[in-house]
Amino acid sequence: xGFGVVGAWLxxxxxxxxxxxxxxxxxxxxxxxxxxxxxxxxWNLKExxxxxxxxCGSCHMAYPPQMLAATDWLLxxxxxxxxxxxxxxxxxxxxxxxxxxxxxxxxxxxxHTGPGLPRITDSDRFIDKHxxxxxxxxxxxxKLLSDCLACHAGAAPGS
Ligand code: HEC
Ligand code: HEC
Numbered sequence: 751x752g753f754g755v756v757g758a759w760l761x762x763x764x765x766x767x768x769x770x771x772x773x774x775x776x777x778x779x780x781x782x783x784x785x786x787x788x789x790x791x792x793w794n795l796k797e798x799x800x801x802x803x804x805x806c807g808s809c810h811m812a813y814p815p816q817m818l819a820a821t822d823w824l825l826x827x828x829x830x831x832x833x834x835x836x837x838x839x840x841x842x843x844x845x846x847x848x849x850x851x852x853x854x855x856x857x858x859x860x861x862h863t864g865p866g867l868p869r870i871t872d873s874d875r876f877i878d879k880h881x882x883x884x885x886x887x888x889x890x891x892x893k894l895l896s897d898c899l900a901c902h903a904g905a906a907p908g909s
Contacts, residue, residue, distance in 0.1 A: 792816045793905040799851040801844050809838070811899050813870055820856030822868035827852065834867060871895045 792814045806812045815823070827849040830838045840848070861875070862868035870876050876895075877884065883901065886892045892900070899905060 793902070795855065797851070797855055799848070802848045802851050805840060805844060805848060809836070810896065811905075813898070814905075815852050815855035816857050817870045817876065818856055818868055818873065819858060819860035819862070820853045821860050822862050822873075823852035823856045824849065825862075826867055829867065834869075869896070 795815070803812045818826075826833070827845065830840060830845065857875075860868065861873050880895070883892060883895065887895050894900070
């Protein structure tokens, strides 16, 4: 393995420590699996948008558009005043710009069911890739599954 892989692994681990995630043996194994199996496509966007990065990245990371279907994003964008228990309302021009960006860049198939807003962490795609992370979360060793950067440290723009 090259320096890049070791670097990414170290970064992920240091990031978890910095965020107070208890780094157990399980999590170290997880971090090294992550450093080895990284598929850059979801994080390397085909299209950038500064408005989206700024507005949708101010409370949490700007989640990769490919992690939800375009229809899921439209649902989220239509209810920003009731956004997962908080008010994330935007002025119309900015909202329209972000809505169009997410509509163009979202994935095709939605696995969302039920009355609430779609969550990435509830999607089939996420669950399928995060069996071991979900196990650690259930044991309380991972605080928040939606905190992507706690584990995907290299996914931050410019890192
Ligand atoms: C005012 C703060 C705030 C802003 C601004 C904001 N969000 Fe959120 N967002 C939240 C909170 C709080 C949650 C719920 C966190 C949790 O329970 O995991 C959340 C959750 C989400 C989730 C679900 C994550 C999961 O659990 O899978 C998505 C998707 C999302 N936001 C998208 C967006 C988009 C798109 C924008 C920009 C239009 C945006 N957010 C702007 C606060 C915000
Ligand atoms: C607790 C750690 C953890 C958290 C939090 C986490 N992931 Fe992951 N994720 C992993 C691991 C470990 C893998 C590798 C699984 C494998 O290869 O078997 C992975 C794999 C993935 C993959 C497939 C491989 C790749 O890198 O493209 C995607 C996409 C992904 N995660 C996106 C996300 C997103 C988006 C979030 C936040 C909503 C997130 N993850 C939160 C640990 C985490």
